[in-house]
Amino acid sequence: MALATRSRLSTLSRAFFFLLAAALPAASLESTTSDARAADEAHLSQRELLGKRIFEDKNLSEPAGLSCASCHDPAKAFQGNNGSPxxxxxxxxxPDALGTRKTPSLAYVSFSPRFHFMKKKDEETGETELVPVGGQFWDGRADDLAAQVEGPLLNPREMNNPSKAAVVEKIKSGAYADLARRVYGEKLFENDAAFDKLARAVAAFESSERFHPFSSKFDDFLRGREKLTAEEAKGFALFKDKKKGNCIACHVGEEKSRHPQDWLFTDFSYDALGAPRNAAIPDNKDRAHIDLGLCKREGLAKVAPKGYAIDSLCGQFKAPTLRNIAVTGPYLHNGAFASLRDVVAFYATRDTDPARWYPKKEGATAKYDDLPAAYHDNVNVKEVPYDRKPGETPRLDESEIDAIAAFLRTLTDRPTPATKAER
Incomplete structure (x- = not known):
């Protein structure tokens, strides 16, 4: 009897330890994952952490399955297409829903000022004009990051929620509702301002350092820790040269500064570049469908100066930062170009060799084919390198285009200790 009992105990003990051993890797993995997440979030404030929870929540779409992070992928400089065809x-x-424009990167967007009109002096004529600056989205229709949050959440083509109240209710019944109450108070969900407060939490997260780490090769070059190659240095010189690339006219930086924060590579202005029409966009199968950009911004008439010629803004889109540009393709508001080099070449040869970029129509090149003829005069043809005519020598030759593209690749942020866990 005693022997049988010991045998049964021995068998049970072996089974127990076998099960325990089998469970250890899973427990260890769970612990590791938890530790990594904790380390990734340790530096966030409570409000930023709440913003991160909202940003990554796939329950905040209708149907569930899409989060902000789905289209603003941290591994792709906070942009992407969510596996779109x-x-x-x-x-x-x-399943059948697609956006209308290329998803903008959220990296460095917290530096954008609120949408407004500012005075700008023409360097050639000395005249001053009022120009639109700032805001969020390609057309600046959201004044700031908090206002930007509403757009994707309620857009039928994106997260498809029926109302702000529906979003708030999902968060109220979700896993981090207590965190939301800790940040904004126990009565948060009883308040009509709940959505706006939650949106500000997302804006706080998008303003945190992980969205602007200043960790590229170029940043280390500015800090004196790294050197540019000969081709990269040539590209940087051409980028700044006002008679060659002149990229710095819109993608600005303080030339005398060695501080990365002084090199945002955008002045947050708007420009009409005459981008080729992208035939891959389903809406463009209808020839009457034209994306006019800034001039159709909701509420523009209310914020524009009295008597402002709003039609002069048709075809204009916001100049994005060039930081991380090598990993945020395709390019321009309509994703017309898959290659970074092609974008640089387009800027250089759009007007000297238009047949390279635009289709033929009735035996002639259909220049600016994604903009009605009535607005062709809005296209920038004054600034270098656009100030050329067909047959003239471009401001940049092919090797110089290569050099600028090489320089632009130095603007890609590299993982930092705060972001390695999520990449």
């Missing part, structure tokens, strides 16, 4: 457009929460 159309590279230029993000896939929404509904």
């Amino acid at each position: 159309i590279a230029a457009l993000a896939r929404g929460s509904r």
Whole structure:
């Protein structure tokens, strides 16, 4: 009897330790994952952490399955297309839904001022004009980051929620509702301002350092820790040269500064570049469908100076930062270009060799084919390198285009200790 009992105990003990051993790797993995997440979030404030939870929550779409991070992928400089069959457009929460424009990167967007009109002096004529600056999205229709949050959440082509109240209710019944109450108070969900407060939490997260780490090769070059190659240095010189690339006219930086924060590579202004029409965009199968950009910004008439010629803004889109540009393709508001080099070449040869970029129509090149003829005069043809005519020598030759593209690749942020866990 005693022997049988010991045998049964021995068998049970072996089974127990076998099960325990089998469970250890899973427990260890769970612990490691938890530790990595904790380390990744340790530096965030409570409000930023709440913003991160909202940003990554796939329950905040209708149907569930799409989060902000789905289209603003941290591994791709906070942009992407959520596995869309159309590279230029993000896939929404509904299987048949696609966005209307290329998803903008959220990296460094917290530096953008609120949408407004500012005085700008023409360097050639000395005259001053009022120009639009700032805001969020390609057309600046959201004044700031908090206002930007509403757009994707309620857009039928994106997260497809029926109302702000529906979003708030999902968060109220979700896993981090207590965190939201700790940040904004126990009565948060009883307040009509709940959505706006939650949106500000997302804006706080998008303003945190992980969205602007200043960790590229170029940043280390500015800090004196790294050197540019000969081709990269040549590209940087051409980038700044006002008679060659003149990229710095819109993608600005303080030339005398060695501080990365002084090199945002955008002045947050708007410009009409005459981008080629992207035939891959389903909406463009209808020839009457034209994306006019800034001039159709919601509420523009209310914020524009009295008597401002709003039609002069048709075809204009916001100049994005060039930081991380090598990993945020396709390019321009409509994703017309898959290659970074092609974008640089387009800027240099758009007007000297238009047949390279635009289709033929009735035996002639259909220049600016994604903009009605009535607005062709809005296209920038004054600034270098656009100030050329067909047959003239471009401001940049092919080797110089290569050099600028090489320089632009130095602007890609590299993982920092705060972001390695999520990449």
